[in-house]
Structures are given as structure tokens and as C-alpha cells.
Amino acid sequence: DGGITQSPKYLFRKEGQNVTLSCEQNLNHDAMYWYRQDPGQGLRLIYYSQIVNDFQKGDIAEGYSVSREKKESFPLTVTSAQKNPTAFYLCASKEDRSSYNSPLHFGNGTRLTVT
Amino acid sequence: AQSVSQHNHHVILSEAASLELGCNYSYGGTVNLFWYVQYPGQHLQLLLKYFSGDPLVKGIKGFEAEFIKSKFSFNLRKPSVQWSDTAEYFCAVSNDYKLSFGAGTTVTVRA
Numbered sequence: 001d002g003g004i005t006q007s008p009k010y011l012f013r014k015e016g017q018n019v020t021l022s023c024e025q026n027l028n029h030d031a032m033y034w035y036r037q038d039p040g041q042g043l044r045l046i047y048y049s050q051i052v053n054d055f056q057k058g059d060i061a062e063g064y065s066v067s068r069e070k071k072e073s074f075p076l077t078v079t080s081a082q083k084n085p086t087a088f089y090l091c092a093s094k095e096d097r098s099s100y101n102s103p104l105h106f107g108n109g110t111r112l113t114v115t
Numbered sequence: 116a117q118s119v120s121q122h123n124h125h126v127i128l129s130e131a132a133s134l135e136l137g138c139n140y141s142y143g144g145t146v147n148l149f150w151y152v153q154y155p156g157q158h159l160q161l162l163l164k165y166f167s168g169d170p171l172v173k174g175i176k177g178f179e180a181e182f183i184k185s186k187f188s189f190n191l192r193k194p195s196v197q198w199s200d201t202a203e204y205f206c207a208v209s210n211d212y213k214l215s216f217g218a219g220t221t222v223t224v225r226a
Contacts, residue, residue, distance in 0.1 A: 031212070040124065042205060043216040050212060058213065090159065101147040101166035104214060106159040 003027065004107035006091050011112045013085075021076045021110045023091035031094040032074040033104065036060065036087045043090065049074055078112065085114045119208050121217035128196055129225050136191040136220050138206030148189040149207040149214070150180055159205070165189065176200070198226045 004025045013019045025032065031050050035043040035058075045058030049068040063082025068074055078085045088111050092104040122137035140146060150162040163174025170182040180191045189206060201224045206217040 033214075035216075040218055042119075042121075042218040043207075045213055045215070048213065059215075092159075101164060101209065103149060103161040103164060104151075104159075108158045 004091055004093055004105060006089075006107035006110050008110060009108065011110055013112070013114050015114055016080045017114075018077055018079050019085075019112065019114075021078065021089055021091075021112065023074045023076065023107060025072055025074075025091075025093045025105075025107075027093055027095065027105060028071070029093035029095050029105070030071070031096075032068070033092040033094070034058070034064075034066065034074070034076045035090045035092065037090055037109070038087050046076065046089075078114075085112060087112060119206055119215050119217035121204075121206050121220050123220045124218070125221045125223070127223045127225065130198055131195050132224075134191075134193045134196050134200070134222065136204055136206075136222070138189045138191065138217060139187050140189070140206075140208040140215075141187065142208060142210050143187075144210055147209045148180075148182060149209070150174065150178070150189070150191050151205045151207060151216075152202050153205070153219075154202045162191070162204070196222075196224050198224050200224050 007022045033048040034046040044060050047066040049055035065077045090109045091107045096102040118141045120139045147166040149164045151159045152162045153159045165172045165182045173179045178193050203219050203221050205219045207214050
């Protein structure tokens with residue numbers, strides 16, 4: 001089955017540590033996205049990538065970094081600079097990167113807790 | 116920057132009641148509109164979308180939404196809800212490569 005795999009499902013870290021969230025897709029989609037979901041705020045875009053070796057900041061990129069070395073992988077690093085990192089993180093992909101009406105396919109998410 | 120507003124944070128209904136969830140967006144140009152649903156324990160999935168043509172679009176599971184350009188709205192409706200419609204519903208708008216989401220509405224359907 002094709003899909004998006006995010007791992008791990010739950011992640012715990014101490015404050016001050018960087019942590020990397022994994023996102024892998026076997027849908028052969030060009031575009032990939034990272035969103036953060038907080039109660040009452042919906043989904044906010046962190047970073048997105050339209051193609052390998054290229055990515056752009058979303059609305060709340062501060063304190064995060066990404067890489068896109070392979071088409072199927074788009075890992076997100078939550079750095080110690082992120083002021084409020086505890087959240088639910090969702091990875092998504094889109095088949096047609098040039099289409100504005102192509103829907104997103106989402107992974108199951110990673111819940112990060114930083115104490 | 117575009118923004119998306121969902122009017123209700125939490126809606127509680129009984130089975131067979133009608134549902135309408137409001138969604139307004141701020142961008143004035145050509146937009147593509149989506150409703151996504153997240154059932155408990157499941158990933159977000161597309162319910163329906165509008166990008167052109169008939170402003171009344173039908174989606175899965177008996178849902179429909181109406182695009183009213185003059186009101187910048189894309190409200191979601193279902194005439195008769197079921198217990199299995201309990202979920203969180205997100206409106207989303209795209210006018211470029213990014214998709215902007217509303218804050219979501221939690222719908223609880225009581226048997």
C-alpha cells in the first residue's frame with residue numbers, strides 16, 4: 001500500500017536537545033509538507049518542498065530545519081531554538097506540485113513532548 | 116496573507132440532525148477550497164474540494180459544500196448525521212503551492 005509513514009508516533013525529549021522527525025512516502029509525490037497542529041489553532045505550515053534539494057519556509061519556520069536529499073524523504077528537525085516545540089506534527093505530500101487544487105495526503109503524525 | 120476562519124470550535128448534535136459548519140477565507144483572488152476530516156485515531160483525509168464549475172460540490176459520506184464567492188464562504192453541510200461522523204473537520208484554502216487551514220471544528224454526534 002502506498003502512503004506516508006511518520007515515525008515515531010510518540011517522541012519525548014528534554015529541553016535544549018534537537019530532535020528529528022522522520023517522514024517517508026512511497027507515493028512518488030514531488031511535493032512534501034510539514035505542518036504543526038495545536039488545539040484551537042488548526043494546522044500551521046512549517047516548511048514545504050516542491051522538489052528534491054529545494055525547500056521553502058512556511059508560516060512558522062523559526063526553530064525548525066528540513067532537508068530534501070531524496071524524493072521520498074523529508075525529515076524535520078526541531079531545534080532547541082524552537083520556543084514551544086511540544087505539538088503534534090503532520091507530514092503531507094502532494095502528487096502534482098504545480099497544481100493548486102491537488103489535495104494533500106497526510107501521514108499519521110508524530111506527537112512530540114519536550115520537558 | 117490569506118486566512119481561514121471556522122466559526123464553531125465544537126458542535127454537539129444528535130443522530131439524524133442536520134449539520135452545517137461555517138468557513139470563511141480572506142483571500143480575494145482565485146482560490147481552491149477543501150474540507151478535510153480527521154476521525155479519532157486516523158489521519159487527515161480529504162472530504163471534498165472545489166476549484167471551478169458548480170459551486171455546490173458533493174463529497175464522500177453524504178457531505179456537500181457550497182462555495183459563495185460574494186461571501187468568501189465555503190460551508191460544509193450534511194442533512195442527517197450519524198454517530199460515525201464524530202470527527203474534527205478542517206476547512207482549507209489554497210491559492211498557490213501552500214494550503215492554509217482553519218482552526219478546525221470538533222463535531223460530536225450523540226447516539
